[in-house]
Amino acid sequence: MSVLELHNVGISRGDRPIWNGATFTIEPGTVTAVLGPNGSGKSTLLHAISGLLPIAQGELLVFGAKPHRGNSQVGYVAQTRVADATSTLTGRDYVGLGMDGVHYGWGRTKGKREAVAQALRQVGATGFADRPMHSLSGGQRQRIAFAHATVFKPTLLLLDEPLAALDIAAQAEIVDLINLLRVEQNMAIIVVAHDLNPLSGIVDQVVWIARRQVKSGSIDEVVNESVLSDLYGHPIEILVTPTGRRVIVGLEEEFAHPHPHGHDHSGEEGHQHFAELYEEGRQ
Amino acid sequence: MSLWQLLTSAFVLHAFYAITAVALAAGAVGYFVVLRRQAFAAHAIGHIGFAGAAGAILIGWSPLIGLLVFCVVAGVLVGVAGASLDDRDTVVGVTLTGALGLGVLFLSLYSGYANATYSILFGQVLGVSTSDIRTVALVSGLVLVSVVVVFRPLLFSSVDSQSAASRGISNQLMSVLFMTLLALTTVVAVQVVGVLLVFSLLVAPAAAAEALTSHPLRAVALSVGLALFSGWMGLFLAVWLGGPVSFWITALASLAYVMARLSDSLKSQRLHSARV
Numbered sequence: 001m002s003v004l005e006l007h008n009v010g011i012s013r014g015d016r017p018i019w020n021g022a023t024f025t026i027e028p029g030t031v032t033a034v035l036g037p038n039g040s041g042k043s044t045l046l047h048a049i050s051g052l053l054p055i056a057q058g059e060l061l062v063f064g065a066k067p068h069r070g071n072s073q074v075g076y077v078a079q080t081r082v083a084d085a086t087s088t089l090t091g092r093d094y095v096g097l098g099m100d101g102v103h104y105g106w107g108r109t110k111g112k113r114e115a116v117a118q119a120l121r122q123v124g125a126t127g128f129a130d131r132p133m134h135s136l137s138g139g140q141r142q143r144i145a146f147a148h149a150t151v152f153k154p155t156l157l158l159l160d161e162p163l164a165a166l167d168i169a170a171q172a173e174i175v176d177l178i179n180l181l182r183v184e185q186n187m188a189i190i191v192v193a194h195d196l197n198p199l200s201g202i203v204d205q206v207v208w209i210a211r212r213q214v215k216s217g218s219i220d221e222v223v224n225e226s227v228l229s230d231l232y233g234h235p236i237e238i239l240v241t242p243t244g245r246r247v248i249v250g251l252e253e254e255f256a257h258p259h260p261h262g263h264d265h266s267g268e269e270g271h272q273h274f275a276e277l278y279e280e281g282r283q
Numbered sequence: 284m285s286l287w288q289l290l291t292s293a294f295v296l297h298a299f300y301a302i303t304a305v306a307l308a309a310g311a312v313g314y315f316v317v318l319r320r321q322a323f324a325a326h327a328i329g330h331i332g333f334a335g336a337a338g339a340i341l342i343g344w345s346p347l348i349g350l351l352v353f354c355v356v357a358g359v360l361v362g363v364a365g366a367s368l369d370d371r372d373t374v375v376g377v378t379l380t381g382a383l384g385l386g387v388l389f390l391s392l393y394s395g396y397a398n399a400t401y402s403i404l405f406g407q408v409l410g411v412s413t414s415d416i417r418t419v420a421l422v423s424g425l426v427l428v429s430v431v432v433v434f435r436p437l438l439f440s441s442v443d444s445q446s447a448a449s450r451g452i453s454n455q456l457m458s459v460l461f462m463t464l465l466a467l468t469t470v471v472a473v474q475v476v477g478v479l480l481v482f483s484l485l486v487a488p489a490a491a492a493e494a495l496t497s498h499p500l501r502a503v504a505l506s507v508g509l510a511l512f513s514g515w516m517g518l519f520l521a522v523w524l525g526g527p528v529s530f531w532i533t534a535l536a537s538l539a540y541v542m543a544r545l546s547d548s549l550k551s552q553r554l555h556s557a558r559v
Contacts, residue, residue, distance in 0.1 A: 050449050052448070052449070069448075069449075069451045070449075070450050070451020070452075074449075076445075076446065076449040077446075078443075078445035078446060078449075087442060088493055088497045089442055089497060089499065090497050090498065093497075093498060093499060094442065094443070097435070097438065097439045097442065097443070098446070098450075100435060101435050101436065101438065101439030101447065101450065101452070102435070102436060102439065102447075102450050102451060102452055103435055103436070104432055104433060104435070104436060105431075105432055106431055106432075106434070132497045148443075148446065149446070
């Protein structure tokens with residue numbers, strides 16, 4: 001069974017369509033990069049998969065069923081976690097919340113200690129797990145966040161801009177970690193990103209969202225001049241460096257002002273915090 | 284009368300029971316006040332309750348009923364409106380001034396003896412009746428049991444609302460629950476320290492605890508411990524040396540907070556110099 005199946009999926013907010021015509025599948029043990037300009041609706045895709053946002057048309061199946069909130073097969077690492085910078089909680093306690101934070105009452109969760117220790121070990125965070133979160137570096141916090149999102153053993157992991165606000169060395173470490181989770185846990189991983197290059201070595205599939213359209217396929221199928229020119233509606237040039245990096249020319253507008261702190265300034269097409277979406281969905 | 288006779292007199296014992304019940308609830312709820320950075324809400328709820336109490340006195344009811352109604356309604360309103368808003372403080376502030384305006388009106392209409400309002404402002408724990416104690420114990424017990432039941436989801440929602448939402452927790456529900464617990468705790472804390480000094484039991488012990496430990500359960504235990512210590516010692520010092528009980532409680536709780544912050548900054552300085 002595929003992890004994810006989309007057939008001609010469209011998403012709207014109110015009457016405004018955000019994007020339409022997404023058709024692709026995601027298999028276990030693969031990495032899918034979701035790319036596109038700010039505000040094109042990349043995070044929206046993750047929200048729809050998590051069941052926080054209803055789809056307007058088409059069919060979206062997560063493990064063969066309609067998406068629903070609180071799916072224990074889906075782990076999610078949000079774009080900016082407000083708690084991080086100020087939290088006095090230790091990484092270990094935060095990861096523990098990923099395990100039993102949804103449980104009411106006082107009962108102990110069996111095997112929690114081992115599961116937390118294992119999740120921390122998996123992401124290489126054991127060494128700093130007992131320090132308060134506010135004292136950690138960006139890369140260390142990202143590792144803790146990965147452990148928090150994987151401690152309950154989901155098989156699909158959604159990462160919203162996991163490389164934002166990290167220096168190049170830390171980015172490379174996180175990319176290695178994503179690959180490790182894919183290989184060792186056979187997880188399907190969806191990564192929303194600004195830049196394909198840091199991820200290009202581990203990506204199996206690219207989903208590119210722009211101007212309300214969604215194109216998907218392998219890197220070569222999507223990141224080429226004819227597909228991107230078509231998607232953006234104006235000529236795009238792609239220069240390939242000797243090491244295989246792709247430099248996309250013609251998108252300077254979109255990429256001239258990356259938002260290093262991960263805030264998606266997408267007022268037009270509507271980025272909202274996960275938590276707000278959730279409440280909207282309930283009403 | 285000897286000190287021992289004073290300490291075992293009925294009104295001091297009543298105060299002791301009330302303080303114990305209040306400190307238990309306030310210490311526990313206070314941890315979440317600090318964690319959620321909602322100290323302003325904690326401060327405001329007490330003042331909003333003051334308007335309710337003044338209104339209740341005006342129509343000849345027990346101020347406790349007015350406190351309860353105003354605090355809980357304001358708590359739910361703030362909980363609903365401020366769950367995900369960035370301008371939560373504005374919501375709290377507008378609710379606060381609206382209620383205080385009403386309080387001024389009620390006070391101006393009331394021509395009776397002002398002692399009742401004075402005790403709401405500054406607390407009058409040495410004057411609590413047996414039925415007051417019953418109410419305080421009941422409400423505190425309810426708050427404590429609720430905190431135990433919702434501890435983990437509330438902690439999760441307070442620490443990382445986005446991840447909590449993705450796992451199926453309603454942050455709105457948590458926000459309303461928290462504000463209701465805060466309102467109930469405020470109502471009982473007002474019996475001891477009054478609306479103006481509610482911070483001393485609701486925020487100071489928890490803030491001190493948070494500076495001293497990063498583990499949630501340890502922080503709650505420490506916060507409750509410090510609230511109990513400030514309450515009991517405050518009562519003892521007031522009986523022994525004189526002065527209002529709420530003054531001593533406030534002084535001790537504030538002192539605990541200052542000491543905790545000092546010890547925390549000394550610790551991090553030492554860590555820093557050890558690293559260099």
